[in-house]
Amino acid sequence: MGNHRSLPSATRRLFLQQSMLALAALVAPSQLLAMENAAVNLGPRRLRVLSADEDRILAVVADTLIPQGGAFDTGARDIDLALRIDHYLDPTDNDLLTGLRGALLFVEHKSPELIGAPSPFSALSASERERCLLALKEAGPVAVSVFAALRGLCLFYFYTDEHSWPHIGYDGPLIAQSAPNPKNGG
Template identity: 35%
Template structure:
């Protein structure tokens, strides 16, 4: 059922807090340059081709970004990396939920989100993985994401960003609500209970004022 809580240090050897590393921590501007640089390098190396989301029709995210999000979900949503739990959305449905959420967001924020996707997909080279993120198996994807988390700074924000988008896309689907005990939004207020009458109250009827009566202090 549950999405992984990757901020809990007792959950296993892959959790970030168990082996935090100090070192270079990029600024926000450097983060954007890294995203752009990895994407450009990927084009030169032919790593930005052949994605599976062929029927993607998103308004904000590109086909390859939808594939990255769906791939990240297989690492972050299940209790153990692997196929997404059932009942719940597919990876592509999850990405569509996120795409709808991002519509209308400020351009500056969307620029950072696009940079985050590029960094995660092609920044695997920085972590020693020869293949791009979407070509890794789910367990390796989790290792890659945790490695990004351990870098700290804006790279850690990239981990948190992709994690939060995965959770948003997953729990936006009503099929996942039962697993967390959520009954859904309250769309209509319940009708108020009927006003009791003396007859309804039985022996306590004398405690109910007659219709039209006013408190003694107001007489």
Template identity: 35%
Template sequence: MPAVDRFLRLLFTALAAAFATTGLLFFCFPDATIATLNAAGRPVGFPPAPASALRFWLSLAVAYMMLVTLLAAAIARDPRGRADLMPILAAGKATSSLTCAGYFVASSPAFIYLANALVDGTLALVVLGAYGVVWATSGTGGARDRQLLQAVLEALVPRGGAFATGAADVALDDALVRYFARLHPLGPAGLRVLLRSLEYGTVVFERTRPFSRLDLAARERALAAWETSRLGLRRQLVASLKLLGLLHFYERPETWPGIGYDDSYLRRKLLAGPNAAAHAARLGA
């Protein structure tokens, strides 16, 4: 089992255990739970939340904790196969967090509201992060990744631009896919995240359509906007992809006449040097 899958199974098993324990504490010791949280907030000046003899809300809370426990337990058995349950679990935790934050601001600044808003908000982000990990490392979606990569590379090295040969003429996308696969086990996941950042970055920053739906000229302008952005991360992302793309582009023999590269000269120098045997074996000479 891949390390990522083992981590996800452990994560959701721990969440299921935590949810079950919390729900049991709520059910068995409702007043003590509130009193404990009030005591935790008292030293820093939070007003106490009142205890209540009404158990109707407790019944709903325990039912909710049972539901999130079962969701987490189901996900833990097969995080990839049941990843569609993760947004549901995250939605429940986000709702709990946001409602408590609202009560903290608009009703009473009790510590119990703030604590639940922070804890459940964090849990919602953790679950969404796990969903993102499953998406990024999934074997599906390869065709879409390839389409996005081709759209980016076509804008980076268009046919008939600075060179008569373009990215599509030398299968540059194949070279980059192989490079990221060799780079690291999570290399393809990194490429997927990078491509989606470029795809929807035009929507967020340039207020246009997704990158792949733009015409070639608009895609070239979008890449230029990334290169000149005031956000360093945007510049670094596109610079990294540009560097890798051009390195693989320039290694193709079809591009050498356009840059004046003489392969035969370098071969002669290598084969006449002190490591001639090693170079001959590597070059097949």
């Protein structure tokens, strides 16, 4: 409490870099706030921002964090959470996309090393993937930031889907009407 010394610049820089990675993956694009209804019809499965490999890794991470029949009957796979996240990502937000892509690659290629597994994360069994994610929480600040960012991203977008609402006791918006349109004087 009485320590008023400032941190060395390298420590501050490292802290800021790690914090930005976590925040970049958690920040919801402004278009989410503009949506009048959280349930979005995504239509046919077409990726907007992520590559097929990034989508595959994100889908496996999301399924590990929010499995079908886990805490809720509905899981990440049931609502195609990876595609939902892809459709909300801002393709012009390079910092966010760089952070997300880096986090996905980290989980895919580095997290299995934490449990001594030679395979990429997406090739592991469900229990091994769960062990990997839990190991991230104990593997140092970068790994913790990656885990927190991906968990936050997946949970945030999972709860924006109306199919998840009954499982958390949320009945939906009290008033289901569109916002006034200032162009029409309303």
